[in-house]
Amino acid sequence: MRTPGKAISGTAVAAALAALMSGCGTDESGHTTAPARPVGAVAPDLGRPGQLVFRQGGTGPTAGRLAVVRLAGAPGAPVVTSPNSRTITETPCVRVHTAGGTGVCLTVERKAVAQTYAIVLDERGRRSHLFPVEGTPSRAQVSASGRMISWTTFVEGHNYQSKNLSTRTGVFDRRTGRLWLDLEKFRLLQDGRRNWSADLNYWGVTFTRDDDRFYATARTKERTYLVEGRVSTRTMRTLRTNLECPSLSPDGTRLAFKKATGDPARPWRLHVLDLRTMRETALAERASVDDQAVWIDDRTVGYGLLRGGGTDVWTVPADGTGAPRLLLADAFSPAATR
Numbered sequence: 325m326r327t328p329g330k331a332i333s334g335t336a337v338a339a340a341l342a343a344l345m346s347g348c349g350t351d352e353s354g355h356t357t358a359p360a361r362p363v364g365a366v367a368p369d370l371g372r373p374g375q376l377v378f379r380q381g382g383t384g385p386t387a388g389r390l391a392v393v394r395l396a397g398a399p400g401a402p403v404v405t406s407p408n409s410r411t412i413t414e415t416p417c418v419r420v421h422t423a424g425g426t427g428v429c430l431t432v433e434r435k436a437v438a439q440t441y442a443i444v445l446d447e448r449g450r451r452s453h454l455f456p457v458e459g460t461p462s463r464a465q466v467s468a469s470g471r472m473i474s475w476t477t478f479v480e481g482h483n484y485q486s487k488n489l490s491t492r493t494g495v496f497d498r499r500t501g502r503l504w505l506d507l508e509k510f511r512l513l514q515d516g517r518r519n520w521s522a523d524l525n526y527w528g529v530t531f532t533r534d535d536d537r538f539y540a541t542a543r544t545k546e547r548t549y550l551v552e553g554r555v556s557t558r559t560m561r562t563l564r565t566n567l568e569c570p571s572l573s574p575d576g577t578r579l580a581f582k583k584a585t586g587d588p589a590r591p592w593r594l595h596v597l598d599l600r601t602m603r604e605t606a607l608a609e610r611a612s613v614d615d616q617a618v619w620i621d622d623r624t625v626g627y628g629l630l631r632g633g634g635t636d637v638w639t640v641p642a643d644g645t646g647a648p649r650l651l652l653a654d655a656f657s658p659a660a661t662r
Contacts, residue, residue, distance in 0.1 A: 367449045368392045369448065370425055370426065370446070370449060375394060375660070376393050376655075377661060378393075378656060379656045380654070381636075382654040388417070389414065390412075390413045390417045392411040393405075393409065393652065395660060402626075404651060415429060415431075419461045423469075423662075425446070426470030427466065429464075430457075430461035430477070440458070442457050442473075442475045442494065457477055458479055460478040462476045463476035463529075463569065465571070467535050470498070472495065472496070472498070472531045472538075473498065474493065475494050476528060477492050478491060479492055483614060489525060491527045493526045495507065512559075515562070523544055526541065526542050528569035528571075536554050547565055547566075548568050548584065550597075569616035569617070570597075571617050573622060573642070574619055577599055577600065578596050579597040580642065581595055581596075582617070583604070589612075591612050593612070594606075594613050596642050607642070608641065608645065609627075622642070623643070625639065625641075628656040628658065636651075636653045637651045637658045
């Protein structure tokens with residue numbers, strides 16, 4: 325088991341990304357993890373509350389597939405009812421998220437030139453839309469209502485520390501059918517003036533309850549910013565610096581995010597931003613987490629954490645107290661259904 329505070333190196337990040345793409349996994353001692361037992365062709369109920377939807381880790385025929393397991397426990401103390409009773413589908417996903425009975429799966433088709441697709445799923449896990457997108461899967465989120473879907477891919481660079489980083493962030497409106505394949509087509513206002521920089525990159529979108537307003541990360545001139553935008557006007561404005569991969573709490577009052585530390589051994593630390601007071605709270609997880617955290621409930625933040633060549637899902641209290649807790653081994657890209 326991981327010791328909280330253990331540093332994750334850049335080499336480990338690259339190795340784990342390769343493992344996510346291949347479906348391989350090893351534990352901290354280098355031993356291959358046991359694969360989950362296949363359950364055959366099944367359809368997940370993405371609209372059912374009280375579930376954790378995730379990407380199955382480990383090795384074997386089920387690795388890299390969309391999976392579901394039941395959640396229980398009081399608010400602030402989520403537990404998986406039976407970790408070995410996962411419902412594992414035939415849908416391959418590098419990154420997955422679900423909300424409001426809608427899912428999004430980023431998958432890669434292996435051929436002479438690998439092709440990434442953003443697949444929109446209905447509440448029964450059936451494909452409703454498919455979009456070819458450029459790059460390597462990185463982030464994905466669905467709005468609470470299930471209407472708005474967003475995803476981010478790496479076009480250049482393999483992590484968010486890369487000097488040659490280039491990303492593409494897309495947004496799809498299920499109700500209107502509107503699709504924006506690149507958030508860079510929106511206007512960014514910085515200190516009230518239009519930012520025309522050619523090096524702008526965006527990632528990590530999270531939507532508010534009205535399905536129009538959103539938060540995301542922008543980077544330009546090697547600085548990152550929290551931006552607030554509106555799909556209806558295709559505009560964004562910067563709010564503050566050094567805030568990446570925001571994720572809005574279920575009550576809409578806080579953002580979980582990762583903050584750059586300046587320490588190469590631990591590049592990021594999870595924080596929560598109170599949107600009313602703009603006060604930041606560092607969370608108890610001291611390991612570097614390169615993930616767009618999710619909210620398991622209003623008191624609990626969940627995230628994927630690299631473990632050797634594989635990944636696990638951990639949780640930590642959202643108020644900065646307590647300690648990290650393992651929620652589910654051999655799993656990644658979690659989303660809790662409510």
